[in-house]
Amino acid sequence: MTEAGDNGPRISVVMATYNGAAHIREQLDSLAAQTCLPAELVVTDDGSTDATLDIVADFARTAPFPVQIHRNAKRFGYKGNFMHAVTLSSGDLISFCDQDDFWKSDNLERVRQAFMNDPDVLMVFHNAHLVNERRAPISPFYATPPVPPVSRPLTLQPWCFSYGFMQTFRADLKPAGALWARMGDHYNPGKEMGHDLFFFLVASGVGTIVYLDDELTEYRLHGGNTVGSGKRTRPTFVDRWRYRLEDRADTYRYLARMTAQDSRMFADLAQTSSWSETMRNRARVAAEAWRGLEPLYILRAEVCSGTLPRRIAAFVQLVREGGYSERSFWTFGNRAMYKDFVLGVLLAPLVRRFGRESSRTDRACHRGSAHDAPMSQAAPVQAVAA
Known part of the structure; x- marks a missing residue:
């Protein structure tokens, strides 16, 4: 087991929490079991009323890396909470981490290596496996690779993105975060842009994005997900x-x-x-x-x-x-x-x-348009299909 700073860039794992007591300990333990340990874990809590912060504090006492715990003075919402966590990070790489997932032990090691191979790489994202509340497997997140393994600037479709729980990006992109508050979401008029869509958008324009077709995260579906749904159905x-x-x-x-x-x-x-x-x-x-x-x-x-x-x-x-x-x-x-x-x-x-x-007759039938990101589909969103 190595620390990220020993032979490569230092990795900050940023976790935005809110009432995640049911599953957060498993996620924290999976971070401690990484073959490449993060340089730090930054936790920003958005006003939890359950035992989330107690669990994080207990973990921090024995964690093999520093754990920062921040209680937000006001509610940011999950997008703003993640953006806030990014500003508090100090690593060379920043990895988004959901409170209710589970990371495979080689997650950070595999991701870090992709950055070390090419200094032009500004973001790496990977495949995942959908699991139920008890972590029983359901299916791969991406059945087939959604993008090429290596995508140079402006070669991806303009409306695609990856979800945050599978993203790691260079801290070079952090200054762009100052513009996030003014960005409207591509898919939901009147809403702020997702933290993951924002950094993917910036990275796709000014650097290279790498996709790893390895299921490095278990994405837990439990009915209480902030984004996504435990019930995934095919359109009729x-x-x-x-x-x-x-x-x-x-x-x-x-x-x-x-x-x-x-x-x-x-x-x-x-x-x-x-x-x-x-x-x-x-x-x-x-x-x-x-x-x-x-x-x-x-x-x-x-x-x-x-x-x-x-x-x-x-x-x-x-x-x-x-x-x-x-x-x-x-x-x-x-x-x-x-x-x-x-x-x-x-x-x-x-x-x-x-x-x-x-x-x-059916106001819920409009799937995949710019007004409704198709969260029932495990794929980057392409807002306008031919």
Whole structure:
């Protein structure tokens, strides 16, 4: 067993807690059993009323690494609580840790090695295994790899992300956290961006992301998860067709606003004095890439909602501007072109009427749009499918 600082970067494990007494001791013990020990555990508690903090304090007395325990003076919510924990960390790498999961003993060792192989790697995330409340296995989180093993800047789809419990990132990204409070969520209008989505977004623009297809965490489903559900169901045949035929105009308009938001964020990050010139230059490129998406989504909304002449004009303009090109990840692709022509240009009024009827009969049927992250699916979210 080694400490993270002995032969590589120091790892801070950050854990945001709230009424986690039922399972937190198992998670803490799994941290103590790591073959590569963290340099520290930072626990920020959001006002627990059960024995959570007593359990953490008891663990801290014999833990093989320092444990910081912070009681928040005000409630942050789980996203803000994790962001707060990041600011209190001191390691070279920062690993998010949920209070109710269980880490395999080689979790940190495997993750740290991925950073040591390439200094350009800013984030590593890994597979996990879904388990029930008693840790009985259910299924892999990702049945197939969701992304390539190595993804260079701006090569991932713009709307994908990984969940925090499988993420570790370089502390170089910490300065970006100052911009988090102004970031709206890609998938839930009116909500702040998830802590995990935020750091994944930043890392995907200015550095390399590595995916390890190893189930290094047991993700516990117990019905009380803050994110996720103990009941994972497949959409029915009717649900799938409702999703394909639903009116996406509002979704595309919202995504257009998100692209503008993300562009502004990267433009501001390009001024980060503590970043290398390489990272600042990449932030400038990322700002331009996100800015270039905004008019494409505005046009796609017009294809779905305008009058027939306007729908035709928007579709033609999208084609001319390469919005459906297969040469880039940052376009919609040929399948989307065929769909937009049929369901947008030709049948938009019928689709809108179907959407209104569908909304009246079943308001829960809209899966996978920018308004509802599909937490029932164990995969990074791709908000707009072709």
